[in-house]
Amino acid sequence: QVQPVESGGGLVQAGGSLRLSCAASGRTFSSYTMGWFRQAPGKEREFVATISWNGGSTYYSDSVKGRFTISRDNAKNTVYLQMNSLKPEDTAVYYCAAGRQGTSVFRYHYDYWGQGTQVTVSS
Numbered sequence: 001q002v003q004p005v006e007s008g009g010g011l012v013q014a015g016g017s018l019r020l021s022c023a024a025s026g027r028t029f030s031s032y033t034m035g036w037f038r039q040a041p042g043k044e045r046e047f048v049a050t051i052s053w054n055g056g057s058t059y060y061s062d063s064v065k066g067r068f069t070i071s072r073d074n075a076k077n078t079v080y081l082q083m084n085s086l087k088p089e090d091t092a093v094y095y096c097a098a099g100r101q102g103t104s105v106f107r108y109h110y111d112y113w114g115q116g117t118q119v120t121v122s123s
Contacts, residue, residue, distance in 0.1 A: 004024045005096075005115070013121070015086065017085075020119070030054075033099050036050070040093075050104060051071065055074075081094070086121045094118075095116045099111050
C-alpha cells in the first residue's frame with residue numbers, strides 16, 4: 001500500500017514551467033505504476049501521464065505530449081511531472097495515483113490517490 005502526496009503546484013504565467021512532485025509512503029513504491037491526472041473546474045478528471053514501475057515505459061496524453069515529462073526516483077519514493085510551455089488550458093488540480101496494472105490511461109486502474117495540487121496558468 002502507498003499513499004501519494006503531491007506538491008509543487010502554484011501560479012505561473014503562460015509559457016512558464018512548473019515541476020510537480022509526488023512522494024509516496026510505503027515500502028513497495030517501486031512496484032507500482034504511477035500516473036498523473038488532472039481535473040479542471042466543471043470537467044471530468046483526465047489522464048495526463050503515466051510511468052511504469054522501473055521508469056522504462058512512459059505514456060502521455062496528446063494534449064501534453066512534448067511539453068510534459070514524467071519521471072521517477074524509486075530510491076526517494078517520488079515521481080515527478082515536469083511541465084514546460086504551460087498554457088491556460090493546463091489549469092487544473094493535478095492528482096498523483098498509484099496502481100498495480102501496467103501503464104494505463106484509465107482511472108480505475110489506479111488504487112491510491114493523492115489529495116491533489118492546484119496549478120493555475122495565467123494568460
